[in-house]
Amino acid sequence: MTNSRRDIFKFAGGAVAGALFTPAPWRLITDTALWSENWPGIPRPARGEIRAKFTNCALCPAGCAVRARCVGEQPVSLAGVHGGLCPFGLTGHHLPYHPARLKQGPIEEAKAAVRKRAPDGIAILDLNPGRTVSWTYRRAMASLQGLYLAPESQPVAYDLSAAKTVLSIGAPLLDGWGTPANVNAARQNFRLIQAEAVESRTAVLADEWIPLAPGTERAFAQEILGALQGERTSVVARELTADGSSFVLGDAPEIPEINRLLGAYGKIIVAPSEAPVPEPWKKSAAAITRLADVPDHSIGVLLIDESNAASYIPWHFIEPKLTGDNPLVVTFAATRGGYARHAQYALPIAVYPELTDDIAPAVDSIHPTFRISVPLVAPVVTPPAGLANPADFVGALAGVPASNALRERADAIHQSAEGAIVTYADGKETPVKDLTADAFWKSLNQGARWDRPPGLSSLVPAASRSTLRPAEPIESSADLPLIAIREPHNPALVSPLMTKLYQESGLRLAPNRVALNPDDARAAHVPNGARAVLQTRIGRCSVEVTVDPAVPPGAVQVGGSPGIQDVCGPAARVKVVPA
Amino acid sequence: MIAETKKTPAARYGMSIDVDRCNGCGSCMVACAVENNVPPAASGATDRTGLTWIRVFRIDNGAEGSGRRSAFVPVLCQHCGKDAPCVSVCPQQAVDVDPATGIVGQMPERCLGCRYCMAACPYHARYFNWWDPTWPAGMEKTLNPDVAPRMRGVVEKCNFCHGRWHAAKAKAVANGKNEIDPADYIPACVEACPSGAIHFGKLNDPATETAQGARHPDSFRMLESLGTDPKIYYHSKKNWVREISSAPRPGLAKENARG
Numbered sequence: 001m002t003n004s005r006r007d008i009f010k011f012a013g014g015a016v017a018g019a020l021f022t023p024a025p026w027r028l029i030t031d032t033a034l035w036s037e038n039w040p041g042i043p044r045p046a047r048g049e050i051r052a053k054f055t056n057c058a059l060c061p062a063g064c065a066v067r068a069r070c071v072g073e074q075p076v077s078l079a080g081v082h083g084g085l086c087p088f089g090l091t092g093h094h095l096p097y098h099p100a101r102l103k104q105g106p107i108e109e110a111k112a113a114v115r116k117r118a119p120d121g122i123a124i125l126d127l128n129p130g131r132t133v134s135w136t137y138r139r140a141m142a143s144l145q146g147l148y149l150a151p152e153s154q155p156v157a158y159d160l161s162a163a164k165t166v167l168s169i170g171a172p173l174l175d176g177w178g179t180p181a182n183v184n185a186a187r188q189n190f191r192l193i194q195a196e197a198v199e200s201r202t203a204v205l206a207d208e209w210i211p212l213a214p215g216t217e218r219a220f221a222q223e224i225l226g227a228l229q230g231e232r233t234s235v236v237a238r239e240l241t242a243d244g245s246s247f248v249l250g251d252a253p254e255i256p257e258i259n260r261l262l263g264a265y266g267k268i269i270v271a272p273s274e275a276p277v278p279e280p281w282k283k284s285a286a287a288i289t290r291l292a293d294v295p296d297h298s299i300g301v302l303l304i305d306e307s308n309a310a311s312y313i314p315w316h317f318i319e320p321k322l323t324g325d326n327p328l329v330v331t332f333a334a335t336r337g338g339y340a341r342h343a344q345y346a347l348p349i350a351v352y353p354e355l356t357d358d359i360a361p362a363v364d365s366i367h368p369t370f371r372i373s374v375p376l377v378a379p380v381v382t383p384p385a386g387l388a389n390p391a392d393f394v395g396a397l398a399g400v401p402a403s404n405a406l407r408e409r410a411d412a413i414h415q416s417a418e419g420a421i422v423t424y425a426d427g428k429e430t431p432v433k434d435l436t437a438d439a440f441w442k443s444l445n446q447g448a449r450w451d452r453p454p455g456l457s458s459l460v461p462a463a464s465r466s467t468l469r470p471a472e473p474i475e476s477s478a479d480l481p482l483i484a485i486r487e488p489h490n491p492a493l494v495s496p497l498m499t500k501l502y503q504e505s506g507l508r509l510a511p512n513r514v515a516l517n518p519d520d521a522r523a524a525h526v527p528n529g530a531r532a533v534l535q536t537r538i539g540r541c542s543v544e545v546t547v548d549p550a551v552p553p554g555a556v557q558v559g560g561s562p563g564i565q566d567v568c569g570p571a572a573r574v575k576v577v578p579a
Numbered sequence: 580m581i582a583e584t585k586k587t588p589a590a591r592y593g594m595s596i597d598v599d600r601c602n603g604c605g606s607c608m609v610a611c612a613v614e615n616n617v618p619p620a621a622s623g624a625t626d627r628t629g630l631t632w633i634r635v636f637r638i639d640n641g642a643e644g645s646g647r648r649s650a651f652v653p654v655l656c657q658h659c660g661k662d663a664p665c666v667s668v669c670p671q672q673a674v675d676v677d678p679a680t681g682i683v684g685q686m687p688e689r690c691l692g693c694r695y696c697m698a699a700c701p702y703h704a705r706y707f708n709w710w711d712p713t714w715p716a717g718m719e720k721t722l723n724p725d726v727a728p729r730m731r732g733v734v735e736k737c738n739f740c741h742g743r744w745h746a747a748k749a750k751a752v753a754n755g756k757n758e759i760d761p762a763d764y765i766p767a768c769v770e771a772c773p774s775g776a777i778h779f780g781k782l783n784d785p786a787t788e789t790a791q792g793a794r795h796p797d798s799f800r801m802l803e804s805l806g807t808d809p810k811i812y813y814h815s816k817k818n819w820v821r822e823i824s825s826a827p828r829p830g831l832a833k834e835n836a837r838g
Contacts, residue, residue: 029691041711042728043719045616050724076723077613077767084773087609097717174602180773201602204649211645380717496715497612499620501605504629507637508605550639550649 054447058373063359083181091495110345121300122146127309130360138285169250178364214555221252347388419452480573511561593810595792603651610771657809665696
């Protein structure tokens with residue numbers, strides 16, 4: 001028997017056809033999937049010993065206690081110790097790797113430039129006041145005869161547990177205003193009335209939402225004030241006075257007076273108690289000055305500490321304070337998105353959780369506390385690029401030693417022999433007087449928290465609360481038909497995973513986006529997802545558009561990016577035009 | 580060991596979600612992504628092509644002006660207890676229901692990416708990997724070692740943090756126990772929720788908060804009329820929330836609510 005070429009082809013063809021009826025090719029498909037799982041492009045998670053570390057979140061003054069799950073030394077997830085964390089805090093361990101992070105800057109050059117100009121009208125703007133480093137700044141400014149600037153000259157603390165009714169005029173009470181665990185614990189005990197133009201996350205869970213016409217927040221506050229002064233009647237004012245334990249939150253200038261009339265000062269609103277500070281620091285510290293109180297054209301050198309800023313002050317409030325003749329602005333920042341756009345020198349700083357810093361008192365904490373954000377990872381950016389340490393930088397200008405300030409503060413707290421330290425790993429509370437200074441310092445560096453019950457002297461009411469930003473008058477304008485409603489302040493640097501909320505679900509308004517009512521979007525000829533320009537009296541800013549029927553007609557909800565805030569104050573008149 | 584396991588009654592894990600406590604902060608969504616190594620959005624990803632194993636939807640009562648009211652509803656795989664549509668349509672047996680836990684699992688290694696399961700799922704709780712998973716340089720160090728990242732071209736979804744279940748099971752076995760300690764097995768979204776709106780546990784254990792939540796007079800399940808026996812129970816005191824969530828189609832629900 002001879003095999004022709006045709007037989008060979010027939011055999012090969014039959015073999016291929018027959019193979020399709022065997023498990024082999026299907027198995028091959030599965031295996032292909034398995035191979036593809038190990039493609040070099042797909043990262044393999046590191047393996048190692050699992051351990052827990054504890055720290056305090058430094059992203060906002062809430063300073064939530066954090067348990068980090070680590071593989072070896074590397075944190076792979078964060079969780080709250082007392083209740084859940086906000087989405088920014090949950091993803092804090094991603095921040096050191098953020099691609100938009102500021103990684104290098106001319107530190108020595110900036111130092112030389114400041115030395116050359118100082119003390120010619122030097123000032124430092126501290127956007128996260130109340131920390132130990134804030135005392136270093138105040139001491140340095142006193143030595144240089146400069147100004148220490150903070151958003152609030154007289155901060156206050158709120159005791160939510162003492163409130164029975166809360167009227168919030170646009171404040172994000174349930175959305176990042178205070179410590180989530182505290183606010184949620186107190187929430188069952190007070191009635192919340194939320195008055196604002198859009199149904200915010202706080203309004204959704206409020207007992208009552210009062211939809212205001214956009215831009216009428218101040219008029220609403222005036223109405224309440226008038227009612228409390230007996231000039232008119234108001235259902236809400238009656239409700240506030242009915243139970244004798246109410247207060248009002250918001251930005252309107254009338255609110256301090258409303259709270260005074262409600263008797264909230266000293267009962268619900270108190271002066272925040274600070275953890276003990278070394279006596280020599282107090283004697284040699286500059287006073288806290290509001291930016292608004294600084295004469296125009298008086299600051300020649302402005303240093304700005306943006307690390308974990310609790311707020312952002314639009315540039316148009318700062319610029320008039322600078323001298324017209326070539327002012328020097330140096331900012332310590334994690335990204336180029338904030339004041340770095342206006343500064344001659346933008347110096348990179350360590351970010352949470354690679355920095356060591358204490359946390360300013362939370363707005364809802366009447367207890368004096370002291371917590372250190374203990375680094376969970378070594379700084380990702382290392383020399384020669386290097387990171388600037390704002391405290392060392394400013395301290396060196398004035399000859400104020402800054403490197404040991406946290407330890408000195410901890411020693412001062414220990415010497416007071418008051419309060420107790422709570423360790424998160426075991427939940428134990430140990431009185432300070434039972435610990436040596438070294439043991440106290442060691443506990444703080446393992447992510448523990450020092451607390452002292454409030455003494456009577458700490459409950460002295462603040463005289464009044466003053467806002468940094470004066471409320472802008474709403475001018476009627478045909479060429480700027482919309483009124484801006486701003487989203488709450490967010491951290492400057494957020495994890496790339498926040499795209500789940502900004503981009504893949506639209507649950508939160510991204511910092512660079514604006515949301516418009518469908519009718520207004522149609523009138524402005526901007527479809528959903530389009531790029532557009534946000535225009536105000538102050539300037540223009542490029543934005544992306546979301547069309548959302550939840551936004552009331554005549555209003556535009558704006559994201560919290562510094563670029564938008566720079567051109568758009570609260571309740572500003574704006575226009576959205578196609579890009 | 581096998582005999583011991585057989586003696587253990589099957590668990591029926593589920594969730595109870597209090598819609599009236601959810602403020603839509605999104606902590607559950609990012610906690611889920613961190614735990615399950617879900618990558619950040621690709622530049623072209625949208626709300627239709629993104630990967631959100633749990634997703635918080637904002638719904639409203641359809642009214643205009645001052646009468647409009649909203650609520651936030653977290654939606655994840657409902658872990659259907661009966662006739663899960665995704666299981667029956669999968670040509671690769673890449674989807675299964677674990678009889679020991681009641682969890683509907685997804686095996687990306689078997690998945691061919693045909694997306695039949697996505698079409699079949701009435702809850703839109705399945706997501707397709709349209710892009711290779713990528714993390715910014717250095718961020719891959721923060722990946723959870725208990726969960727393998729999935730490749731492009733496969734479907735994925737919530738599995739009640741199965742990595743955590745395995746860890747809890749391993750711990751129980753190491754301690755000579757058959758039963759998992761409930762404190763050892765809590766999905767990431769439940770752990771992360773700052774307002775305590777989500778409870779997780781065994782629905783077949785009447786003592787659990789989850790089972791009690793499921794029996795709450797105001798509790799409801801999504802699209803219950805389909806008969807898929809979902810194991811995610813929601814509750815809300817608001818009638819309109821319950822009505823919208825049980826409507827056969829979201830669009831239809833809105834029309835109904837407005838009408």
